[in-house]
Amino acid sequence: MSAPPTTNADARPVESRDELVAFLESGSKPKSDWRIGTEHEKFGYRIGDFSPMPYDNTPGETGATVKAMLEGMQRFGWEPAYEGDNVIALLGNEKTRGGSITLEPGGQFELSGAPLETLHQTCDEVHTHLAQVAEIAGEIDAGFIGLGFAPRRTLEDTPVMPKGRYKIMRAYMSKVGTRGLDMMFRTATVQVNLDFGSEADMIEKYRIALALQPLATAIFANSPFKEGKPNGLLSNRAHVWLDTDRDRTGMLPFAFEDGFGFEQYTDYALDVPMYFVYRGGDYVDVSGQSFRDFMEGRLKGLEGERPTLDDWESHLTTIFPEARLKRFIEMRGADGGPWRRLCALPAFWVGLLYDDAAQKAAWDLIKDWTAEEREALHQAVPAQALNTPFRDGTLLDIARDALAIAQDGLKARARTDSIGADERGFLAAIEATLAEGRTPAEELLENYNGKWAGNLDRLFEDYSY
Template sequence: MENKDQLIAWFEGGSKPREAWRIGTEHEKFGFLINGTRPVPYEGPQGIKALLLGLQERFRWEPVMEQDFIIGLKEPVSGATISLEPGGQFELSGAAVSQLHQTCQEVNSHLAQVREIGDELGISFLGLGFSPKWTLAETPIMPKGRYGIMRSYMPKVGGHGLDMMFRSCTVQVNLDFSSEADMRLKLRSSLALQPIATAIFANSPFTEGKPNGYLSYRSQIWLDTDADRTGMLPFAFEEGFDFERYVDYALGVPMYFAYRNGQYVDLSGQSFRSFMAGGLPQLPGERATMQDWSDHVTTIFPEVRLKRYLEMRGADSGPWSRLCALPALWVGLLYDQTSLEAAWDVVKSWTEEERHELRSAVPKTALQTPFRRYKIHDIAREVMAIARAGLKSRNRQDGLGHDETIYLDAIEDVVANGRTAAEDLLTQYFGGWNESVDPVFKTNAY
């Protein structure tokens, strides 16, 4: 790597014509042992390793190895991957597909495979945004080198980084842009609206067996994880924002690591600018490569992350139907030009202070959060209507003649009534569950 222009060009290289735009959905889930609702360790006959090997052998996934450990799987044709989050959260990073029908088919196929192997091992999976029962000490640690570096660094820069790593789960969608101008409009619109998605998908009201005082505790912990690499990116709304401005931001984010000879080198807190100049003491004289840049960009965690595509990162994980609803919401808003402009019209007058206040308040009060003369509930209904119109305009139909709006049905009641999944869980907790979280391992299991 020789200069900053290469980094700018790396982002620019993600631009694609509209006909090449794709949808990539990622979702995480908590594994648990059916007998006793304990977390799933890596090793052992009822472990994550056994689950990965079972999926590999029966469904022809290819193993992803780190030293002697199997840490994931790859589907050789579609490019979809299964990976492990730090506490054993099981993640499907789906293939890049052109229609939501394909996304939902992929989600259903993956969950069916996981259930088949999991049932034989006594393992099931839970769709929530935050671990409802286990302490950090009870949560297993996966054998991935980068997580060891992060585990040491996180407590130095925030109060909840380890909670984020080991006890949270999200669902996100990755979407394309056609140009710098298209990226800018999509990034600004989706950043401002990310708290609305957080409110709609709020689904993490429990911590260590009790209500935690929030509807999306997963969202709350991000507010105290690492200020250098999280947040609402206020500079994205400044005049002249472009790829270069994002590069400058990313260059200012402290590093975690570099990958060399099959090993992660701890560079936590170091400057990528110094790495470009060959000035890191851990790698004397060695200069950063474009792969190092690509790796570094994955260690930045704003509410919407720019890579060679845009990642919507604000939602709690949830039941299987909502795994399809989250990408449906954002595809409807961002992949139809009329809907994208309508979404921007909703938020373009919001000030930086208002966006920050909204982001800070939504984890606790979700759709009932006051905003100007309204509540977030009112904005959510408007946003939902825009998304539905965008999906109708796309007119991508399945074999039964249904367009992609069917995937919004899973959140229709939430948006219509202003009552989140988290609030429903709390009602059950204080009602028929007799103040126990154990029933959630049945109601929210896949």
């Protein structure tokens, strides 16, 4: 999640809904300005017992901490951001080439990457970040692993990060679903943020993104364990999202209706219940109230006050559909994973959506899918992944078609590195998955039931960064 927003006491209140619509529309860019932003989360743990790292040690306690990681990373040029006396994020600059490092509620360590032009740059960024993380972690006896769901920790033994927004969210989650706390404290993902050229381009991209998110979930399924044993699922992370908060999650069938665009998404977001408003360095709990209430000066606790565009931008980050619209589109459907899969996810989506012919082919692939079919995939893939039945075959058949489109799209982009290789090489992890017809989660289960003999210590030993 994002670092604390900036505050400006003189910021002009939003006067009308049209300004909120225009904010989204301002994301439209010429193709020459389209960029790739990759975000990925990972679980930190203490070497020895694989326990989660707390934010800081209590008096007399020793061991690796999240705070020590944040302090150590500053040697690479990252600048600390504070909430009270606590460092809770690191902000990028010219030295780091942008980006930020933030904390999820349970201490998941997230890189929000800079907007970059090519996948070569994106994968260099991933490699550099993980090398920096490994250097600091090695000094404090910590490790990091990429999975979609924490394989051992319980909610009770998961530390809580000292961020005000998480206290508000934690209290609200139990009112709106059964798995919200799992989402906050025990899941991790990899996402990619992509641009659009116009409202019409956004509409087509957004529909493709929503329809194919279950496919991304299936390809990248990587969370088959919970509290030390198999959980009966291949993506427990995706399963958790099915009952987190239905007011702000899901497949958004209205996005496929005639007339969808920036206005319709704005109207949807206006009615999604809020969590908080950031004022004077503090998070004000307004949970359950709508941004529409805020526009009318009717928020309890902030009576008479009206929002700024900063408030709108912050609110948009608290809406969690499978694909999220801001001034770009976020692809949210994949489990966290190892280095090569962190590079493969943006390659998949860039290949589908950043070449005109590939985007048309992706649209042709999904344009006749019904709302019922899209929702059925969304519900089934956490357990069945690529084996999910679809029409006359399975999702594996669709995955192979989509991969071919992405390969063609990356070939057409023709963005090469210093030795002349284009971006298709970053799809290699997906190619291997689809050639075998076996998800990462199934590979983990095979190891668990085979050479690991049920010992999850081996998971950390074999798959950590």
